[in-house]
Amino acid sequence: MPTDSDVIVDRRRMRRKLTFWRVLAALGVIVAVTTVGALATSAGRSALTGSHAIARVKIDGLIRSDAARVEALERLEKSTAAAVIVHINSPGGTTAGSEQLYDALMRLKAKKPMVVVVEGLAASGGYIAALASDQIIAQQTALVGSIGVLFQYPNFTDLMKTVGVKVEEVKSSPLKAAPNGFEPTSPEARAALDALVKDSYAWFRGLVKDRRKMDDAMLQTVADGRVFTGRQAVGLKLIDRLGDEKTAVAWLVSEKKIDKELPVKDFKLAPRFGDMTFLRATAAVALDTLGFGAFARQLEQSGVVQAVDRFGLDGMLALWQPASGN
Secondary structure, eight states, X not given: OOOHHHHHHHHHHHHHHHHHHHHHHHHHHHHHHHHHHHHHHHHHHHTTTSSOOEEEEEEESOBOOOHHHHHHHHHHHTSSOSEEEEEEEEOEEEHHHHHHHHHHHHHHHHHSOEEEEEEEEEEXXXXXXXXXXXXXXXXTTOEEEOOXXXXXXXXXXXXXXXXXXXXXXXXXXXXXXXXXXXXXXXXXXXXXXXXXXXXXXXXXXXXXXXXXXOOHHHHHHHOSSOEEEHHHHHHTTSSSEEOOHHHHHHHHHHHHXXXXXXXXXXXXXXXXXXXXXXXHHHHHHHHHHTTOHHXXXXXXXXXXXXXXXXXXXXXXXXXXXXXXXX
């Protein structure tokens, strides 16, 4: 008859075996999910390497600095794509992110014929990106423009007085970390911010004037922060013609001598595997099922943190905000 010590030894042996198989199963799940993610993210990147085509690139949503997007556009430079059609549907984003995207598209345009199609909205930073192309096409009811720069920050001074909270600070100089939202903005801090905004605005105006070949009078008309419809934008030289992707293909054929029989294929600026939340969630569920609940929750929480971080915008904005009238 087995003793208590024998039972304990057997239980420990069983636990070790169970842990071994759990770890092995978890590793199998992770390898499988990683493989699927790699295939999914590389599909768009390699879609053009095996065939000659016109590449379709989409720029959607808020524009931020994005090294992965720049790398993807650099890969497109080296691909066999005969030309590129960039679809833009964006209200803009940070000035730094918009400048980075503009520079990347300018380098791409130097290697391949490129045309921009506005799919609904190319405002502020979205319009900065569009300026990289020598040909901008938009639908009649698309919105284009919003040439301007914005610096916004909340001020909680009155609220803090109401709840009786005061923030103490020691700083090296009056303009360090100003404005901070915890005290009234000083005239000096406001003047410093005004200089930043005006300098970036002058850069934006100069870009529009140079790329769209505008005189000062025309620039003054379009650079007051408004958006214009595609129909209005044609007469104001903000875009070149009205149309859609078919119009873009026709322009490439007539002006850049691109073969009209070439297909248009998506070249996705795919996210890295770590940003693919649906695959991360799948891995978390699998790990939880296998008994690694704590690790699964950590994995899910890391996804939430990254998602929240993506919505954080630092610095000045070249962003169209209809609610505030910009």
